[in-house]
Amino acid sequence: MQGHWRCWSLVALVFSAATAQEAEPPGAGPHPVGTTNLRVAVEHDLGDERMHAILLGQGGSLNDILEHPEAAFIVNVQVPGDSALYGPASGQALPVVNFIAYPSAGRDEPNRYRFPYEDGQYGDFEDMLEPGEAPDFADPAARYPLVLLAHGASAHGLYDVRHAQAIASHGYIVAVLNYADDRTALSGEANDHVSFLRPLLTKAVVDALLESDTFGPHIDADNIGITGHSFGGFTSLAVSGGRFKGNPASVTD
Secondary structure (H helix, E strand, O other): OOOOOOEEEOOOOOOOOOOOOOOOOOOOOOOOEEEOOOOEOOOOOOOHHHHHHHHHOOOOOHHHOEOOHHHOEEEEEEOOOOHHHHHHHOOOEEEEEEEEEEEEOOOOOOOOEEOOOHHHOOOEEOOEOOOOOOOOEOOOOOOEEEEEEEOOOOOOHHHHHHHHHHHHOOOOEEEEEEOOHHHOOOOOOOOOHHHHHHHHHHHHHHHHHHHOOOOHHHEEEEEEEEEEOOHHHHHHHHHOOOOOOOOOHHHHO
């Protein structure tokens, strides 16, 4: 794994029943939010069921239906040739399609985009970059903390659009990964290899962000966090050094 960065997982536990209080969500922060491109080509009006399958990695790939894949933040990860760890994914090149949200300076006419899935209720992008556009950060000289959002099993990154934009509005760069776990899963098998793929793919995305001319100079490499629900929670712990079936170097390096 290239580079050196420190990762922490976001965990909040409260154990005082006597003083427990229901907290209100923090809501939107002070910054407008921009995101990288994730526009689907108009000819791919697939319907919700087919789109859901593609987002999970079943019989298609999200990067194949994007209108501007060159403008999306896609990381091609070469999986090591170790079938004991990575099973049927061993030796494959797996593209990981991500979208990045960041605190922006804002513009008079934001480029809103509703991802064609479930009437856009999950994928309502506030201000999406078009090909050739560069992020206009709220503070061009600042280095922002990076937060990674890891979705659960049988899920996808579109569920985290609103969440990512809310976090970014408080002054964070937020990377939402779409793992497409099902593309290498075998029916009727335990598919432990997917649990080794998750941290491998996540770390590759972090390295790509830090090495990116667009985002690297604006990320505080000493403040990188990851959070997730369910299998995304497992991913967060694995990336942070949690043990899984012997804790091989590929999980914690």
